[in-house]
Amino acid sequence: MTAAANQSGRRPTTSRRLERAGIRDVAAAAGVSITTVSDALNGKGRLPDETRSRVREVAERLGYRPSAAARTLRTGRSGLIGLTVTTYGEEPFTFTEFAYFAEMARAATSAALGRGYALVVLPASSRHDVWSNIALDGTVVIDPPDQDPLVSELYRSGVPVVSDGKPGNCPVTAWVDNDHEAAVLGILDHLSEAGARRIGLLTGTSTDTYTRLSTDAYLGWCHKVGQEPVYETYPAHDPAAGAVAADRLLARPDRPDAVYGLFDPNGTDLLAAARRYGLRVPDDLLLICCSESDVYAATEPPITTLSLKPRRIGTTVVNLLIDAIEGVDSGTGVDVGRLFPARYRTAGTGPPPGTLMPTELIVRASSQRRSTRTTVSPPRPRPAGEA
Amino acid sequence: MTAAANQSGRRPTTSRRLERAGIRDVAAAAGVSITTVSDALNGKGRLPDETRSRVREVAERLGYRPSAAARTLRTGRSGLIGLTVTTYGEEPFTFTEFAYFAEMARAATSAALGRGYALVVLPASSRHDVWSNIALDGTVVIDPPDQDPLVSELYRSGVPVVSDGKPGNCPVTAWVDNDHEAAVLGILDHLSEAGARRIGLLTGTSTDTYTRLSTDAYLGWCHKVGQEPVYETYPAHDPAAGAVAADRLLARPDRPDAVYGLFDPNGTDLLAAARRYGLRVPDDLLLICCSESDVYAATEPPITTLSLKPRRIGTTVVNLLIDAIEGVDSGTGVDVGRLFPARYRTAGTGPPPGTLMPTELIVRASSQRRSTRTTVSPPRPRPAGEA
DNA sequence: AGGTGATGGAGAACCGTTTCTCCGTGAGTC
DNA sequence: GACTCACGGAGAAACGGTTCTCCATCACCT
Incomplete structure (x- = not known):
């Protein structure tokens, strides 16, 4: 281990009022390069466990938190998923108007979180500049109207879009709906x-x-x-x-x-x-x-x-979206595998793959005219397992 | 206007498969420097209207969308506000469990959007790495428990925190609650x-x-x-x-x-x-x-x-938070101005400024034993105006 | 003619990571 | 003893904007 504890990188010696510690500070304190710090913290590279743990220790001591913005810029991944909700009337969005949306959003948030993503709530009517100023890895749209310009632009710019509700005439990556x-x-x-x-x-x-x-x-x-x-x-x-x-x-x-x-x-x-x-x-x-x-x-x-069953819908939508985000980057092949009962699904250049969920x-x-039975009876056999 | 339409910057001539146009592409296409593009699009600098509109036109034609990540990295502002919801039991979060949260969140989202911010929903129980991987300008916490480690860390790292509910023993920037x-x-x-x-x-x-x-x-x-x-x-x-x-x-x-x-x-x-x-x-x-x-x-x-009146709470919380974000960066002086009836408010190093809202x-x-009147009667005079 | 100020815009540093490339070193090999 | 590898790690180039600094140019004034 070389002694490189002096000024590393281009950081000016002067000024620099006490702010959050950066990766350079950690590197300097640990006597290694920033490459090593990055690798140690992210579990990459080939490093002996000793170095790895030492770097981690120093980072912890300095309270180092990697900059999400820098990471996003470099990796192209923000870990953020947009949740577009429809707007009715003057109120920004229904969201909780009907329990359906609330439940669906809740499940979606939970599912996203479970896979390391967070949800950004974005009314469809919000000013263009607001949501175009957010780095989104993908978007969930709820019941997009035909020819939704928002969806079109998102899709065109390469952001995966999965819709809750069979889309009328929107180019989406995938969709989920009830039958x-x-x-x-x-x-x-x-x-x-x-x-x-x-x-x-x-x-x-x-x-x-x-x-x-x-x-x-x-x-x-x-x-x-x-x-x-x-x-x-x-x-x-x-x-x-x-x-x-x-x-x-x-x-x-x-x-x-x-x-x-x-x-x-x-x-x-x-x-x-x-x-x-x-x-x-x-x-x-x-x-x-x-x-x-x-x-x-x-x-x-x-x-x-x-x-x-909005929970199931929300969960499925998010999982499909994240699959698309993490799957094959370009191309049509969304990796719609193992996910729920798909009644209907197409491939190739036809309509985007859709999944129908039971009610x-x-x-x-x-x-019931004369209350005979009051048990729960689904209209059709529902698949076992899952929320 | 100098002819600088050739390769500008360090972009390599080869490869570069067709992806989103960057600011350099716009600059090249418009025959100006990237500085000029940035200034023209952001309404800064001293530029003749002619140049400004021409650059805007070119940017539009190329479908240029500035990278949110890059902007965030440079400016330190993401336009994102965290909304932390409490966790009860095994369910990820209550959110819509009670109508209060749903309404409050809705109003908060709306208020944030009106000021150019978007809300990220973050259950308090979510894994540390999830929300520490998001660049937040500030956070709204709902009823934080005493000594909430999440709040403490946020506050310590300089992120403004405004809580819905008088905080027990958390260092928050400000709080809002009902009386x-x-x-x-x-x-x-x-x-x-x-x-x-x-x-x-x-x-x-x-x-x-x-x-x-x-x-x-x-x-x-x-x-x-x-x-x-x-x-x-x-x-x-x-x-x-x-x-x-x-x-x-x-x-x-x-x-x-x-x-x-x-x-x-x-x-x-x-x-x-x-x-x-x-x-x-x-x-x-x-x-x-x-x-x-x-x-x-x-x-x-x-x-x-x-x-x-959760709508009022949500609106106030967000406005206070954004005021703190956009106000004096450091220091205690939150610019709690003109905002609602503040029953109780302290300055200096004492408890953080709080606002009590009427119910x-x-x-x-x-x-009523014998239904005489059925009019709405607030327990105390409520202030006029506002949502 | 030299100074001055306004105008229009270019250059380059910088934000803080990730990651690709490459280098020194010591051990084993023929 | 020269060669090859694996190992451990350093350097530096991106990522794509924003912004500070500074430089021409030209009109105007003294």
């Missing part, structure tokens, strides 16, 4: 079995994938079984409009004897509307809504809900 | 006025500031008015334990005729417990709980809630 069609069909069947003669739908006016696919599935089912569609639409982001729409639906002359509501608050709203019209649930009206909230276990009566119907009193 | 004592006293007075003879409390077992201050205020009030304390505690992070505790409280021989529950689900749980014991609300039992959820507007009967009591049927 909304299967879910709706399962619900309609369930209601039919429970004795429903005319099933209504409470849906949204927006054109996002979820709303579109679900509504289409409903309409298709109606066409197939020969029922006249009975549905009302409202802007899903408006909490007040939901109650009004629920009321409208039950006030129709062709009042349905069963209703599925696509959005979280629909259950409460429909229940209230039913009460106003003197309809008993489930005797006069069967009720199901899509929700992640467990308040529906405690309503009077408890309401059957469809869970989209779960939590059957409660509101969707 | 929990005033809130509880206001509630107790409100219940007394409504005719309560013996007021009970449903509280938590943890030692966080909120629980401690609130409970202490209750005990102090009991002592003052000469009432024997009637309270039950339970681990607040356990959803099932709340219902059990609510039941315990109403099963006591010295059953209270009014109850305040410190946590969000307490209202529902207490209502259910009251029903089990055949107690009518509000006739036999007055009920108030602390919650940000509006489900309590629709319960039977509607329940009076205390809102901690809001939303009076509903559950806390």
Whole structure:
């Protein structure tokens, strides 16, 4: 070990007020080169254990923390993943508007963290300069609208993008979504079995994938079984409009004897509307809504809900993204291996690889004429294991 | 304008597969130096408008995006703010467990974004190497426990830290909290006025500031008015334990005729417990709980809630933090100006400057013997303006 | 004619790592 | 005894910006 404890590198002897110790300081204090320090701390290079531990010791003593910025600049990896959330109205983003987003984001954060990444929350509406000023290794986008310029630019600049929700016309690296069609069909069947003669739908006016696919599935089912569609639409982001729409639906002359509501608050709203019209649930009206909230276990009566299992979605999205980040850098081949049940997946230059995740119907009193069983029964066999 | 369109800088002529355009590429294409490009794009230096716009045009054409990493390395600013959320149990973090966190985080994100910063969500329990690998300009910590090593290290390394919740024994730059004592006293007075003879409390077992201050205020009030304390505690992070505790409280021989529950689900749980014991609300039992959820507007009967106004908290926390980041770099003088009503604030080397924010009591049927008024009445005059 | 100030812009250091290249040295080999 | 290797580690070039310093040039003034 050579004695190189004097000024190493170009650091000027003067000034330099006491700031954080840099790698050069550690090198000087340990009497080695900065190369050795870097290698010792990162477990690289060929160094005897003695040197390694000595350097580590010195670094610890000096409270050395490598500069994330410098590392990012050099390696091209920031360890940061963007989480783009949609914006409704003037509020920056829904995020917690519906429990779905909250749960999904939570799971995503957790999954990312488990693999050494952190999540940056970025509303889609945020000023361009804000998120273009952040070094992102990849981005998760939630339900991107068609031709989303943000997604396009990200993708074009080489940043992997994985979307929650089948993208309409966006070039994404991969996507994950529920099998909304299967879910709706399962619900309609369930209601039919429970004795429903005319099933209504409470849906949204927006054109996002979820709303579109679900509504289409409903309409298709109606066409197939020969029922006249009975549905009302409202802007899903408006909490007040939901109650009004629920009321409208039950006030129709062709009042349905069963209703599925696509959005979280629909259950409460429909229940209230039913009460106003003197309809008993489930005797006069069967009720199901899509929700992640467990308040529906405690309503009077408890309401059957469809869970989209947002945790699983969030976990999967992040894992796919990180696989893409750490996998083959360029090229189409995203390493979508071993990950969850993939119902549908394409390769080559066609549409990006997508993964469909199952949903779960939590059957409660509101969707059963005479409460026989109250066990949990998924619409289709769900895969074992995983969150 | 000199013709310097040839190889500028040290970039090697060979290789260099087509990647993102750098500032050197822009400089070469525009026939200027990189200094000029930087100045033109950042609005600095003395440049004629003609040069400025020309450079901007070229940069646009080349799709130039400055490297966030390089900028961060040079300027020492990343535009990133950490949001540390507490961990309960095995779940990575509560975040959306209670609506309070969700709302607060949402407001914080929005406020940060408005000032050009993005938020990184970082559970306090995350591995050291994860968040030490991120260049943070500052951090928001939610209710840090005493002697939080994470906070200490951050603070020591010069990163501004602002906490939501009065810190026990942590060196933070500033903190923001509700006036929990005033809130509880206001509630107790409100219940007394409504005719309560013996007021009970449903509280938590943890030692966080909120629980401690609130409970202490209750005990102090009991002592003052000469009432024997009637309270039950339970681990607040356990959803099932709340219902059990609510039941315990109403099963006591010295059953209270009014109850305040410190946590969000307490209202529902207490209502259910009251029903089990055949107690009518509000006739036999007055009920108030602390919650940000509006489900309590629709319960039977509607329940009076205390809102901690998490949006205001989140906004204030972030603004304080960014003020600290952009203000005087070192030194104690945080530029806590014009921001909200500061009840309590110290300077110098004493405790860090804190800001107390008012709460809001939303009076509903559950806390009034005979429903007279149902207007919103804050426990104390709240300041006009702001979110 | 020389000084002066404003204007426009170039040069180069620097931010703090990672990593590629290469070098000295001592032990084993033919 | 010259050669080859493995070992341990040093040097220096990036990474891609920002910014401090300084230099022409030219008009204007005295």
